[in-house]
Amino acid sequence: MRHELHAALELPGQPPRYASEFGHLLKSALATHPRTLALDEAQWLQSGQLEYVRYLWDDPYTQLAVIFVGGEGCHHALRKEPILSSRIYIWQHFTRLTPDEVLQTIPLYHPIWADADPDDITYADSRAAPRRATSATGPA
Numbered sequence: 001m002r003h004e005l006h007a008a009l010e011l012p013g014q015p016p017r018y019a020s021e022f023g024h025l026l027k028s029a030l031a032t033h034p035r036t037l038a039l040d041e042a043q044w045l046q047s048g049q050l051e052y053v054r055y056l057w058d059d060p061y062t063q064l065a066v067i068f069v070g071g072e073g074c075h076h077a078l079r080k081e082p083i084l085s086s087r088i089y090i091w092q093h094f095t096r097l098t099p100d101e102v103l104q105t106i107p108l109y110h111p112i113w114a115d116a117d118p119d120d121i122t123y124a125d126s127r128a129a130p131r132r133a134t135s136a137t138g139p140a
Contacts, residue, residue, distance in 0.1 A: 001049050002026065005037075023055070030062035042068035043077045050077075054084040099125070 002022045006015045009029050016022040039045065039053065045068075057064050068078060068088075075093075079085050097105060102125050106113045113121065 001052055026056060027059045027062055030056060030059070030064050032063075034063040034065070036065045036067065038067045038069060040069045042070035043072070043074040044070075045077070047081060050081045050084050054081075054087065057087065
């Protein structure tokens with residue numbers, strides 16, 4: 001996770017070799033201006049990864065908002081980490097759009113879809129979006 005954050009923050013040079021040095025570098029970078037860290041498929045994050053996110057967020061100088069997004073099991077995975085879970089301000093459950101809502105919303109979502117044939121939108125939705133509800137969880 002440290003290496004992914006190093007790359008995402010576009011920090012110069014090679015990543016530090018030692019965890020304490022790495023933590024200092026990341027917290028310093030996260031203190032320069034507000035950032036949002038969105039973690040998708042959060043139900044697959046391991047306990048140590050969740051704890052590291054909490055460690056970065058808890059620093060009084062970082063200006064970090066964290067959004068955990070995940071599918072089935074996300075809520076349970078995050079609730080298993082009481083130190084992290086107690087810091088989550090908003091738990092929000094999102095359900096999938098109905099087929100009619102997809103046809104209304106997707107043309108407004110991006111100009112590439114504005115003039116798309118409704119059959120193409122329905123086809124893309126059926127192939128790209130499984131028919132189960134997902135949930136998003138995160139601190140604000």
